Amino acid sequence: MSWISNTFSSSIGRKVIVAITGLFLCSFLVVHLIGNFQLFKDDGGAAFNIYSHFMGTNPVIRTVEWGLLLGFVFHIYESYTLAVRNRAARSVAYVDSRPSQNSPWYSRSMALLGTIILLFLLVHMYNFFYRARFGDLDPDINNNADLYTLVYSSFKQWWYVLLYVAAQVALCYHLIHGFRSGFQTLGLNHRKYTPLVRIIGYAFAIIVCAGFAAMPLYFFFFKPELAH
Amino acid sequence: MAGSNPNAKPMNLTLKVWRQKNRNAEGQIVEYQVKDISPEMSFLEMLDVLNEDLLHKGEEPVAFDHDCREGICGSCNLFINGRAHGPEKGTTTCQLHMRKFSDGDTITIEPWRANAFPVNRDLSVDRSAFDRIIQAGGYVSVNTGGAPDGNEIPIPKPVADRAFEAATCIACGACVAACKNASAMLFVSAKISQLALLPQGQVERKTRVENMIAQMDKEGFGACTNIGQCAAECPVGISLENIALMNREFISAKATSNNLA
Amino acid sequence: MLPDSKIPEGPLAEKWEKHKFNVKLVNPANKRKYDVIIVGTGLAGASAAASLAELGYNVKAFTYHDSPRRAHSIAAQGGINAAKNYQNDGDSVFRLFYDTIKGGDYRAREANVYRLAQVSVNIIDQCVAQGVPFAREYGGLLANRSFGGAQVSRTFYARGQTGQQLLLGAYSALSRQVAYGKVKLYTRSEMLDLVVVDGKARGIVTRNLITGEIQTHSAHAVILATGGYGNVFYLSTNAKYCNVTAPWRAHKKGAFFANPCFTQIHPTCIPVSGDYQSKLTLMSESLRNDGRVWVPKAKGDKRDPRQIPEEERDYFLERKYPAFGNLVPRDVASRNAKQACDEGRGVGTTGLAVYLDFADVIKREGADKVSQKYGNLFEMYEKITGENPYELPMRIYPAVHYTMGGLWVDYNLQTTIPGLYATGECNFSDHGANRLGASALMQGLADGYFVIPYTIGDYLAQTAPTPVTTQHPAFAQAEAEVRERINKLISIKGNRTPTEFHKALGHIMWEYCGMARNAEGLRHAKAEIQKLRKEFWSDLKLVGTNEELNQALENAGRVADFIELGELMVDDALHRNESCGGHFREEYQTPENEALRDDENFAYVAAWEFAGEGKPEILNKEELQFENVKLTQRSYK
Structure with missing residues (x-):
């Protein structure tokens, strides 16, 4: 079956993997965002904790989780491989190069933006995912693990909020380019629909990232002290 | 003056x-x-x-x-x-x-x-990689003589026009030079699009895209990350649409061709 | 002595068919035992290389470019003629033949031209099959336009880039054969000499332009498809590298050079703007359909053209040729422009330009309509001159565009050296004294796709299929001569650069052997060229060595050959005591300033034979027989 490995190690094959996983990860963002809106509910975290309990224990979700992990792994690995190859394609750099005159900076900085997002993810995963799944959070009133309080206390620290907001800005630019880029790579291009894809991509990036960024900001600025 | x-x-x-x-x-x-x-x-x-x-x-x-x-x-x-x-x-x-x-x-x-x-x-570079990519499949395999009458293959004007637009590539290499990744995909896609759009190109459609991409990769060009620097600097206005078309051609060829290699 | 031109017997329409039957065939199994060298990979060269390789011959193709796709065929804008009669407007093979003979002012061979018209239809089919994106009608069929004053619409086109699309078609066919291993491609390799063994062309000497390496290559036959020599004028619409070296070297090895003085001048080019000018850009002739040509009536009137009132303008073409007006043939338009400038009424800072004014048509039809027709040309003009032709009249001036002369070839396209062929603009065969618009592409592809594959077989079938190697002493000798010449160029160490000599030559040629010539001027030019040649070989300045990419050295070799060719052109122009087509001798004109042919004495091809260094070239005459057309004098009054 050498054709499979040949296909997916070719430049376009790798791009296709990046595109498919990227768009898949976009769908994850939507689910994640909608679920996390429970944070805004003024019920002391009960709903959010029910939700997080469900996400942590439901067998379907636990299975899909592995797919998500694979999505990240492939997206990162293939992007990294392509970035290395692309860097190697020009070993002598221009003395004078002015790419800002022909393209937006974020399109040229996908690897950098991706790396920032990856670093954020590591912090994010350790703080919330790891501690929720493998840590020993106190139970809340419904006897669910009280992830909400952890979120609350995290988002009361200014540097943590800053990290999150910065990461969302990076994610936003990553998505602005990545969303339409995914369609282009998969050849889903048409004179009628491509302009629409561009607009949806912009809207998607801004809405999703603003939504995520609103959470730490909300807690930091607007959420009063927790009443225990 | x-x-x-x-x-x-x-x-x-x-x-x-x-x-x-x-x-x-x-x-x-x-x-x-x-x-x-x-x-x-x-x-x-x-x-x-x-x-x-x-x-x-x-x-x-x-x-x-x-x-x-x-x-x-x-x-x-x-x-x-x-x-x-x-x-x-x-x-x-x-x-x-x-x-x-x-x-x-x-x-x-x-x-x-x-x-x-x-x-x-100095400022002169060797662009023979482009020739080798064309040699890998940038043609319709017809020998001289024996071609049917030119009007036996009607081609809708919009298709002919699009094929022409892709075919106007002058192979200067500005796309590669401008691209952050030194990718040749705009050049390659221009030829693939021209022949994929035209009825004359259908017979070898799958092998063409497979072989040309393989040669492109072999030459050491980078991979496209859809930045668009190539099209922005292209002196004859070759469009990014061609790259999308090429990707589509590649995916469908790989999925359906009889080529097991 | 001139060999037989091998024109087949029989009625005109049957000559080619008959000939194809009579030529000897090479056994299919033997074809792979023959090597063929093709120099030049433009339309004529690439099409021949692909077609011969498809037949099974081993082809070695040479180009000085980095890729075959850069040949100057690529710059042809207008289109390609073919007698398809798709438009139902009365075209036919005979009409295309007739128009070509008449357009060439009766100085071309009937048989060759008829064959050209016959195979023209196959060219279109072949190109379409290759995927050349010709313009289409809405119904999906091929579109045509009328071109260069033709009465029928027989020109196929791909917007203003027909040459590019046809060349890329031939290039793709060539590339396919390179991939199959049937063509070995030598890029950045310039032919510097022909190797003749026992009177037959058997190879070439080349220089690798990157490393300077001098190489010899052998073959059973050699085809030169190296284009025209318009750059003898320094400024022309030819590309910068276009040169005469390959055919000129062949000429000095025994190939006769025919009608060198037949040069086509194109009236609508962007004028020279200063001494630094390196080349001229052609704008499509179609501009004259709507543009009006004028100069101020008064000498030295340097006002803004918009401020010159109507009554102070001289629309000289409309005034002199009321019937045809601005649409008179290329040579008439060109000469009249020159005349106006010679009278001191030229415009622009150099005074070497006339106006081509679109104000009337813009007023009549609106700028939008005009932009639809000429938008890309107006854009190109603005890019180069910085002026907006919607507001200011364009400035145009004639420029050298095409050379009808070239190596003499017989009906088989073989030169006077057995085994040496010349195709495309490199030969003299089909355009007589003037070429019709959209016929250059046709001829290049006709020769390469449909003529040479048949006729070269006739020669090869009579050649033993034993390998030809470079072992023969003639190869070593030719190589040594090439080296010696390069060393000589480098060792002069004078003060003037190759470009300076080239400009000086161009100036002489343009002044005295350009649009209008006279005996006195030509004699003066001959003396000037001889002087320049001496100076060249004693005062040339070069830097660097042979063993590197040395563009000044490449140029010097080409200029040296241009100087020699220039002298022959002058000889040819001086001996032809008549005016015909692109050759206008001021002494021979009608009272209406029309070219006055002398069919009695000059209805022949002048084929010049090299007689040795320092000796005058020998004139051989091939009398032209006209059995199917009646010779007429044209009039555009």
Whole structure:
């Protein structure tokens, strides 16, 4: 079956993997965002904790989780491989190069933006995912693990909020380019629909990232002290 | 003028030119002054002035590729002030005129830089990788003679027009030069699109895209990340649509062709 | 002595068919035992290389470009003629033949031209099959336009880039054969000499332009498809590298050079703007359909053209040729422009330009309509001149565009050296004294796709299929001569650059052997060229060595050959005491300033034979027989 490995190690094959996983990860963002809106509910975290309990224990979700992990792994690995190859394609750099005159900076900085997002993810995963799944959070009133309080206390620290907001800005630019880029790579291009894809991509990036960024900001600025 | 611009004053310019003796030598930027450059000159004529000057001084002239000097042969290929073919949009180096610059300017001139385009000397590079990609499948396999009457294959005008637009690529390599990744996908996609759109190209449609992409990868070009620098700097306006079409062709060929390799 | 031109017997329409039957065939199994060298990979060269490789011959193709796709065929804008009669407007093979013979002012061979018209239809089919994106009608069929004053619409086109699309078609066919291993492609390799063994062409000497390496290559036959020599004028619409070296070297090895003085001048080019000018750019002739040509009535009137009132303008073409007006043939338009400038009424700072004014048509039809027709040309003009032709009249001036002369070839396209063939603009065969618009592409592809594959077989079938190697001493000798010449060029160490000599030559040629010539001027030019030649070989300045990419050295070799060719052109122009087509001798004109042919004495091809260094070239005459057309004098009054 050498054709499979040949296909997916070719430049376009790798791009296709990046595109498919990227768009898949976009769908994850939507689910994640909608679920996390429970944070805004003024019920002391009960709903959010029910939700997080469900996400942590439901067998379907636990299975899909592995797919998500694979999505990240492939997206990162293939992007990294392509970035290395692309860097190697020009070993002598221009003395004078002015790419800002022909393209937006974020399109040229996908690897950098991706790396920032990856670093954020590591912090994010350790703080919330790891501690929720493998840590020993106190139970809340419904006897669910009280992830909400952890979120609350995290988002009361200014540097943590800053990290999150910065990461969302990076994610936003990553998505602005990545969303339409995914369609282009998969050849889903048409004179009628491509302009629409561009607009949806912009809207998607801004809405999703603003939504995520609103959470730490909300807690930091607007959420009063927790009443225990 | 010669024409109508009697106010055009001659310019003095500082040129920072990449000099490199041959493929294996180390290169460096060397600074030159050129005087009394008419704004009516083309960029290459300005370099002609420099070269005549150098020759008279007993120094080696700057090697650069050029030929038709009317923007169609695709020979000229200078990276001027950080841009492929210089600052003017939709223009080859030979059609760039000095009226786009001002007296006292410093102009940096470099060769296309990509590992797949090794430097021959100074500003001249080897673009034979492009030829090898075409040799891998950028054709319709018809022998001379025996072709059916030209009108036996009706082609809708919009299709013919789109194929033509893709076919106008001049293979100058600006797409590679401008691309952060030194990717050749705009060039390759232009040929693949032309033949994928036309009925004549259908017979070899799958093998063509598979073989051309394989050769492109082998030549050491980078992979497209859809930045769009190529299309922005393309002197003949080859569109990014072609890359999308090529991706689609590649995916469907790989999924359905009988090629097991 | 001139060999037989091998024109087949029989009625005109049957000559080619008959000939194809009569030529000897090479056994299919033997074809791979024959090597063929093709120099030049433009339309004529690439099409021949692909077609011969498809037949099974081993082809070695040479180009000085980095890729075959850069040849100057690529710059042809207008289109390609073919007698398809798709438009139902009365075209036919005979009409295309007739128009070509008449357009060439009766100085071309009937048989060759008829064959050209016959195979023209196959060219279109072949190109369509290759995927050349010709313009289409809405119904999906091929579109045509009328071109260059033709009465029928027989020109196929791909917007203003027909040459590019046809060349890329031939290039793709060539690339396919390179991939199959049937063509070995030598890029950046310039032919510097022909190797003749026992009177037959058996190889070439080349220089690798990157490394300077001098190489010899052998073959059973050699085809030169190296284009025209318009750059003898320094400024022309030809690409910068276009040169005469390959055919000129062959000429000095025994190939006769025919009608060198037949040069086509194109009236609508962007004028020279200064001494630094390196080349001229052609704008499509179609501009004259709507543009009006004029100069101020007064000498030295340097006002803004918009401020010159109507009554102070001289629309000289409309005034002199009321019937045809601005649409008179290329040579008439060109000469009249020159005349106006010679009278001191030229415009622009150099005074070497006339106006081509679109104000009337813009007023009549609106700028939008005009932009639809000429938008891309106006854009190109503005890019080069910085002037907006919607507001200011364009300035145009004639420029050298095409050379009808070239190596003499017989009906088989073989030169006077057995085994040496010449195709495309490199030969003299089909355009007589003037070429019709959209016929250059046709001829290049006709020769390469449909003529040479048949006729070269006739020669090869009579050649033993034993390998030809470079072992013969003639190869070593030719190589040594090439080296010696390069060393000589480098060792002069004078003060003037190759470009300076080239400009000086161009100036002489343009002044005295350009649009209008006279005996006195030509004699003066001959003396000037001889002087220049001496100076060249004693005062040339070069830097660097042979063993590197040395563009000044490449240029010097080409200029040296141009100087020699220039002298022959002058000889040819001086001996032809008549005016015909692109050759206008001021002494021979009608009272209306029309070219006055002398069919009695000059209805022949002048084929010049090299007689040795320092000796005058020998004139051989091939009398032209006209059995199917009646010779007429044209009039555009």
